[in-house]
Amino acid sequence: MSNGLQVILYRDNRIPLAHVSLHYRVGSSYEQKGQSGLAHLFEHMMFEGSENVAKNEHGRLLDAAGGSWNASTSKDRTNYYATVPSNYLDLALWLEADRMRSLRITPENFENQRQTVIEEKKQSYDNRPYGRAHLRFDELAYANWSYGHPVIGDVDDLKQLTLEQAVAFHARFYGPGNAVLVMAGDISEADALTKAERYFLPIADTTDRFRPDLSEPAQGQEKKEVHRDVLAALPAMMLGFHMPEYGSRDHYALSMLSLILTQGESSRLYRKMIYDNNWVTSVYSGPNQYKGPQLFTVWSQMQDGTPPERIQAELINELGRIGESSVSDEELEKARNNISHAFLTRLARVSQIGEALASYAVFLNDPRAINTELDRFFEIEAEDIQAAASRCFKAENQTAIFVLPQGGPR
């Protein structure tokens, strides 16, 4: 649209449901030092009322329509979405437009949501085994603060955020020029476009379309920390290796590799670490799905009594083998079967298709990537995986955190 709003439509009239999703190109990587947590706190503020909508009325109206709705903040974007019976499409659009244009930010609401976010941090991280180590991991791995600091923010920063900073944040990032609107499901294209224009075109764009510098210097040497966690019953390990951005060829190659390493009970790491030796209770791997420079992460919860250094050495040895001898044809075929299956089952609902379209628009600047994404994975050959693994799995590129139950392993 002429005010910069990108509108994406997807029609599927089987079931009378419409999915409306608004992705703003802003996440925690857009924050300034000292203001960590503002993007996420702001997501909470978006439900606190606007010129024509009272506090908490946004959700109440969507609930009364029989809709489901939520929002989330990542390092790269913030999304707001609702799936409603399709006769409520206007309502969902009007609600989004009203808060984009006229969010009401009051001292009382700001204070209430600041407290809520502090409780969210306790519930999601501080009161959970390994929670604090999860928060610390990016901080240790990334030299660039933009990706290094956690989305939830630092409590000291959260306590010092001001109302003025929140108001400025809305003006800078929450305008049509910085957003992607998706309407998917039981719509007609012409009608949906007319509705988008009716509700969003009157909104002037105040955004400066700022994009953070996400560049990450080469690491140079291995990083490692050992944490004691009073809430953890078993030791755990997180490993991370710097790798290129989302959508790069290495991204697809290392995504395929993660299936070969940890997808299913015949995968390399499952078989070695769990089935054959019972060293660990679980093991997962894969790119961390950031838009910019990513980490290939490996997470494993260990059996009591297995020395973490031993597990780390075994993992490194397995990762190193890829760079030396790559993967077999059978493993590659298996990964292709798995990726097709996973891709198709993630597109069964209009809400899933709507969110995928918006994500491709934000991450790859191309919603039509939904039609070609599977081909990107299929183009990957064994040599691509071997080359990507050689670049990625180097000691000087590695970050490790060991979490030990308080008092040490029993």
Next chain:
Amino acid sequence: MKSARPVATGIRTVNYPQIPVEVLPNGLLVQTIEDRRFPIVSVQVAFPVGRVHNPDANLALLQLAVESVKEGTESRDARTIADQMDYWSIHYSGELFMESTLHSMRVLEKHLERGLEMLADLLLHPVFPDDELEKTRQRWSSLLQAQRSQPDFLANERAYLACFEGHPYSKNTITVEHLRQATRERVLDSYTRNYIPSGAVVLFAGDITHEDSVRLARRFFGSWKATSDGRIEYSAAAARPKKILLVDRPSSVQSRIVIASRALPVADPGMIPLRVANQILGGSASARLFLKLREEKGYTYGAYSRLKSYRQDGLLLAGAGVRSDVTGQAIDEMLLEFARMAEGFPSEEELSRSQSEIIGGFIRQMETAFSIGALELRRRLCGLPLDYYRTLPSAVQQVTPEMVRAISRRVLAESQPVVVVVGDRKSVEKQLTHLGEIESFDSQGKRLSGPQG
């Protein structure tokens, strides 16, 4: 700029589909829900057998039986099964619930026959090899250890034990002793006694016709012989008194609160008004608990309530993770909301919103063959009438404020809720004394003498 809220016109509804059924000679029911958009088929085999059917109250027996069918059959060892499943991308899982068991398999349509051959082999010819069972026991031992660090697990365990004391519904937690006593012979015996085709359902959903489903079911499950059913029977649980239970989890920075009330069996006619009442109390972020505890008080990130309903009984569980220093106040507020539900009528807006939330959720479940299949299996296994989901939206619409108050009185007030807190005992205990006598436990379930400090 003042702007009027758009008003929706018309009503959007969906009809629960007619789902064809065929009964095979061995008693297995075959059903199909077609969805030809994607070349994927899911096959779910469901049994009316769950944790409550464990012989001798050994909760490991059926758990190991369900999990270990994929660890070896008469013709394949565990390694071969894993290799073939992963290669053909056969997504399989076996899950044991309170009163049912579900073996699910999802596969690309072009690999359907391979997947079915594999699934039938697991269900008809499992051998439970000793060495594989031992590996599963070891995994479970670690899992049990890790579970006891999770506040939600500890709170739910204690709530079920208190609400259903002495009844099979109370027993949710496997112990190391259960694992030790679950020998291969006992696991195999539990499996063959309970998992029989008669009364089981195989439901195909996705890129397949009913004709093909029946043909394939005959081919792969037709030889499955029905044997005598030696399942455990149980009846409704007795009423239990109000309790205040504290699970000490030192160093917790929050308290996990669960307030549990005995509710209703799944087929009870009061379930529909109760679903509406639960929605008003804590079913969403527009409900009373969330608005009071998070939006008004700032005690928590979220406060909700949910219903668990079984064949003979049920529970309403209201929960929140709150700041340790406001634990007592948060419980008082939650109990006040329980009392408000029982004493007064919901507003017109609350009632109609809650009805729309339930009906909207139902429409979303009608979106995929897989989620319709989940409803159909639940209907069958719980013995709900054939037209249950077809009439659900109108039954929800017919709930009145009087019905909501009446059912709230019965469930929230008269059934004497159990209050469970998982948190740091030394900072929480004094906040609970006004509620009544406190029984304290450690995270291993051992009773603590009290009070502390």
